[in-house]
Amino acid sequence: MPQVRWKTRFCYVVRTLTMTSPYFMQSRPVITRSGDQNAASLRSKLTTRRRNQGPGSSVEVKVEPEEARISEQRPSSAPLSTETDALLLSSHSRRRKQLKVEYDEDEGVPPVKTEHWEPPDWQKQLGYIREMRSSRYAPVDNMGAEKCYDSDAPAHVRRFQVLVSLMLSSQTKDQVTAAAMKRLRAHGCTAENILNTDDEALGKLIYPVGFWRTKVKYLKLTSAILQKEFGGDIPDSVEGLVRLTGVGPKMAHLAMDIAWDQVSGIGVDTHVHRISNWLGWLKKPTKSPEQTRKALEEWLPRELWSEINWLLVGFGQQVCLPVRPLCSVCLNQHSCPSAHKISPTKRPKAASPCSPDPTSASTEPGQESDVKHERLKKEPLPTPVSPNAPKRRIKTKVKY
Incomplete structure (x- = not known):
């Protein structure tokens, strides 16, 4: 114990x-x-x-x-x-400092704004282009898509005709497009009538627009979609328009502007694409109309998006031609970086495949394969032979 x-x-x-x-x-x-x-x-x-x-x-x-x-x-x-x-306490405090979690203090700070870029003399150049376009005698002024529909038709029919004229204008002069639309309106240019017309008759109505065989298929497929889903009218958005067969971004933005009176973007065709690059209106040179559209929309004020297509297309048809532009009469010759440098020394022949059409529009994205296929498929029309014409004698070489 x-x-x-x-x-x-x-x-x-x-x-x-x-x-x-x-x-x-x-x-x-x-x-x-x-x-x-x-x-x-x-x-x-x-x-x-x-x-x-x-x-x-x-x-x-x-x-x-x-x-x-x-x-x-x-x-x-x-x-x-x-x-x-x-x-021990000092080493413990040192370890705690090493394990301290620090939060990013820049989370609430807004990102740094990049400097707004714009061409140096674009306002002066645009004013000169307006002055040169004041006469309004270019083909686009009288035969463009906004002039090809029937003003007395119902609203949904007018919008459908605007879309059809834009589809026909690809790779086609405005004069040819206007004549084809006149024949279609006389026949009945509605989605229902297009579907009820056979391919051969429809081809005769729109001939000789560029790549008319391919456009016959496009018109039939697009009319079927519009008749089934929209009651013969056209979609009221760019996303809905580009879903239609044969309709690209340029046509969609122009249709929104002309048919629906809504500015959704800049309609860039071959003239707008070419002139924008020649004037230096792009931060970097572009290779396609779609790239040009995005580059222009980054700096060009939105209130000018509707006007710029009409101005540059007519300017490209009158003065700033694709081949041999008239730089000597252009008011922008002293500020344009491409003045007197673009014109080739020798103009190609009219029948040459590399000679561009001065008033033609660019091919929409996704149509290159169909256009190429039709170009290979297209056959030259036979020339009429007079019965009294002398027969040509064919010479043959005889090998001994």
Whole structure:
């Protein structure tokens, strides 16, 4: 029995010294793995009470059951000195600095605005083009798509005729397109009548527009979609228009402007594409009308999008021709970077396949394969032979 009492007193003294050690006083509240925070609060209270009494006080501390349980769970180790405690605390604070999570402070800062680019003399050049176009005698002024529909027809029929004229104008002079539309209107230019007309009769009505065989198929397929889904009318959005067979971005934007009186984008054909590059109205030279449209819309004010197609198309038909542009009479010859440099030294022959059509429109994206196929398929018309014409004598070489 005396030996058991001695061991009990020794354990009590050791526990008391542990409670009053600086290491125990500077340590933070401990939370057990089970999440019991009551033990941590009890330990904090005991530490505060011991600090108030002084580290050298010999007052006995009553050990609560929770404190006893925490002390038993604490790993047994020798008390550390004050210097060792300071080193541990300093190393701990250094580790915390390394593990500190820093948030991006630039999340609320707006992005830096890029400088707005525009051609240096574009307003002056545009004013000169308006002055040169004031006479309004270009083919587009009298035979363009906005002049080819029947003004007395119902609204949905007028819109359908605008779309048909735009489809026929691809790779075709305005004079030829206007004549074809006149024949179609006399026949009945509605989606229902187009579907009821056989391909041969429809081809005779639109001939000789460029690639008329391909356009017969396009008109039939487009009329079927419009009759089934829109009741003979045309879609009122660019997305809906470009879904139609044979309709590209240029036609869609022009149809939105002429038929629906809504400016959705710039209609860029071969004239707008060519002249914009020649005038230096693009930040970088472009290779397709669609690239030119996107580049122009980046800087050109929106209130000019509807006018720019009409201005540049007529200007390209009158002055800024694809072959031998009339730079000597152009008011922009002193500010245009391409003035007197574009004209070829020798004009190609009219029958040459590389001679462009001055008043033709560009082929829409996605139609190149059909156009190429029709070009190979197209046969020259037979020339009439007079019965009284002398017969040509065919010479044959005889090999000896």
